[in-house]
Amino acid sequence: MHISDGVLPVSVAVGGYAVSLGLTVWSARKTRNEDMPKLAVMTAAFFVASLIHVPFGPTSVHLIIPGLTGALLGPSAFLSIGLGLLLQSLLFQFGGLTALGVNALMMGVPAIACGWVFQTFKGQTPSRQALVGGVVGAVGTVLAAIILAGFLMTGGEDFLGVAKIALAAHVPVIIIEGAVSALTVGFLARVKPALLLHPSRQAHG
Amino acid sequence: MKTLRRGLMVGVVGFFLLIPPVGSWAQEKVEADPQAVITLLKEQNRKMSSDLRRIHREIAALRSDLGEPGIKDVAAGVGYIFGLFGVAAYVASRKKNSDSPESSS
Numbered sequence: 668m669h670i671s672d673g674v675l676p677v678s679v680a681v682g683g684y685a686v687s688l689g690l691t692v693w694s695a696r697k698t699r700n701e702d703m704p705k706l707a708v709m710t711a712a713f714f715v716a717s718l719i720h721v722p723f724g725p726t727s728v729h730l731i732i733p734g735l736t737g738a739l740l741g742p743s744a745f746l747s748i749g750l751g752l753l754l755q756s757l758l759f760q761f762g763g764l765t766a767l768g769v770n771a772l773m774m775g776v777p778a779i780a781c782g783w784v785f786q787t788f789k790g791q792t793p794s795r796q797a798l799v800g801g802v803v804g805a806v807g808t809v810l811a812a813i814i815l816a817g818f819l820m821t822g823g824e825d826f827l828g829v830a831k832i833a834l835a836a837h838v839p840v841i842i843i844e845g846a847v848s849a850l851t852v853g854f855l856a857r858v859k860p861a862l863l864l865h866p867s868r869q870a871h872g
Numbered sequence: 873m874k875t876l877r878r879g880l881m882v883g884v885v886g887f888f889l890l891i892p893p894v895g896s897w898a899q900e901k902v903e904a905d906p907q908a909v910i911t912l913l914k915e916q917n918r919k920m921s922s923d924l925r926r927i928h929r930e931i932a933a934l935r936s937d938l939g940e941p942g943i944k945d946v947a948a949g950v951g952y953i954f955g956l957f958g959v960a961a962y963v964a965s966r967k968k969n970s971d972s973p974e975s976s977s
Contacts, residue, residue, distance in 0.1 A: 700964040707957035711950045718941060750956070754949045759941040 668731055668815055668837070669717075669755070669770050672763025679821045684768030687749060690775065694745035705862065706743050709736055713751040717761060721839045728840050734807025735848040737778030738785035738800055739855075739862065744778035745771070769818050777810035789863070796863065797853030804848025808841045809834065 675683075698706060713736050720727040737744045749771045755761040762770045781803040789796045816830035855862050 700961065700968070703957050703961050703964070707954055710953045710957070714949050714953060715946060718946065750953065754952055758945045758949050760939075761941075 668728070668773070668811060668833070669752070669762025670766040670773070670815070670818065672765050674763075675766055675769060675818060675822050679818065680765050680769060682768075683766070683772055683818075687768040687771040687775070690745050690772075690779075691749050694742050694749075694775075697742040698746060702740070702743060706740060706747055709740055709744075710747040710751050712736075713748060714754055717755065721843060723836055723839060728836055730840060730844060730847075731774060731808055731811060732804070732844055732847070733774045733778040733811055734781040734804035734844060735800070735851060737780065737782035737807060738803050738848065738852060739782075740778075741782040741786065742779060744782055745775040748775045748778055773814045773818060774811050776814065777807045780810065781807040793853055793856035793860075796856040797849045800852025801845045801849025805841045805845030808837055808844050812837050 713732055716730045716732045719730045721729065733744075733748065736747060740747055752762065752767060752770050752774065756764050756767055756770075784806075785799055785803045789799050812833040813830055816824075816826055816833050819829050820826040852863065
């Protein structure tokens, strides 16, 4: 789902970088020092997740987990995803460096939205948290596909057509991510619920 | 001795006299099947083209396999991530220490 170099017009790429930079600074300010180990682990998980390929016809799509990252990290997710994407671009050539700002927006904004939804609706019981986590995990990928189609439209593609193709190609990914998010959130809710608390409501320590 | 020399001369002359007929037999054989030769060549050509195409496909597949991220790239990325966050945590802890009443170490 990463956009490569040369697909987007220069103005879109530059604008994407500007907005991404602003959001990264905002995200960094929202990060507390106590969250940094969690942030590091989630960044590593996001970085590695896109190596998991789901075959789709002649080609394959890969996991993205913006929903799970957003649910677990909240506003810090944008920083985490931005860093993960930067390293993916440099080391794997996943997505071009000029499109890094746009890619970060495409995956970071759904993460922040999913984080907000998760914190608002998660409730108290582990099963409800797991359910909301699963829904949020699936919806995160759907949002990312829609934003991808929106950005590709600026490069001259037909928005509705590309949106349909992107969503259709990622249906297996959406299902798998929903399941993985539900399982992860459910496990954390049972084993260490403190990890799922909203950062501002978390106990210091 | 004389018979021997005569016999030798007949043999040599006869040998040289036989070259044209034998040569024409061989030529006649090739000239008789030009169509068969052309068909044979076309068949070989076709087989070689299909082999070449198969080799081109394998090279393309190999090239795409080479570009896939390997375990080294994954280890590099995770190392960078933990290293950067480690440095950030160290800087943050130094700042926290220097903010408190004790002097910074």
